[in-house]
Amino acid sequence: MRSMCVVALAHRAHPDWPLILVGNRDEFHARPAAPLHIWDGDSGIVAGRDLQAGGTWLGVHRPSGRTVVVTNVRGAMPDPAKESRGALVYDLLRGEGRFAAPDAQDLPRFNAFNLFAVDAGAARLLTNRPVPLIMPLEPGVHALANEPVDTPCPRAERLRRALEMAGAAGTDPEKLLDTLMAEDDPGLFLRGDIYGTRASTLVLVSADGAVRMIERRYEAGGRPAGATALEFHTG
Structure with missing residues (x-):
């Protein structure tokens, strides 16, 4: 499963969220995926779904508020014998399963990835490039893309700054979705006919556990293909 290519996280950095x-x-674009939805069964997951491998790239666990997002890492050849990165996200979200509480020695079992995980007000970065690492994140604005975490990434830095500025200016966070597809910043939004941006997603969690998730979807050439907005409370 490929994964989200650029993502920014504001962790305890915004007065309202x-x-x-x-x-x-x-x-x-040919890879099948289900839109953002509440998954069937008792997993408690709210996410889109990769219909080829069965996992997800970004989701929220409705009962606990756990939030996880993963990116792949550019230049690393995928090994089909490795564990699924989507399975890692799935277990981290549920807090159950083989990978619900991984340590650094577990991380090489997966193809190259970067990951943000937020649970009970604490945020962590997990990655296995350039070396396996699990690191707590201080309050602030952080960003990832498809580069090893020790490599500067202009796309990630642009999105990090946009999120930081939105918080400082008191801007409606939903306007960040427009930033993600800005015509004057092609590095954030890919308009390819075969490979490109499939979805822009925003997750907002308030201090009292109110969650708002918005997903805008796109087809080949960056043409809009629908949107979903969900609201719920954790717990």
Whole structure:
């Protein structure tokens, strides 16, 4: 499963929203995916779904408010024998399963990835490039893309600054979705006919556990293909 290509996280950095997560998922347009929805069964997950591998790239666990997003890492050849990154996201969201509480020695079992995980007000970065690492994140605005975490990434830095400025100016966070597809910043939004941005997603979590998730979807050439907005409370 490929994954979201650029994402920014505001962790305990906004007066109204202790968690803001915003990013673009880039993928082959032919790869099937289900829109943002509440998953069937008792998983408690609210997310889009990759219908080829069965996992997800970004989601919220409705009972607990756990929030997880993953990106792949550019230049690393995928190994089909490795564990699914989508399974890692799934277990982290539920807080159950083999990978619900991974340590650094577990991370090489997956193809190259970067990941943000937020749980009970604490945020972590997990990555296995350039080396396996699990690192707590201080309150602030952080960003990831498809680069190893020790490599500067202009796309990630532009989105990080946009989220930081939105918080400082008191701007409606939903306007960040427009930033993600800005015509004057082609590095954030890919308009390819075969491979490109498939979805822009915004997650807002308030101090009292109110959650708002918005997903805008796109088809080949960056043409709009629908949107979903969900609201719920954790717990």
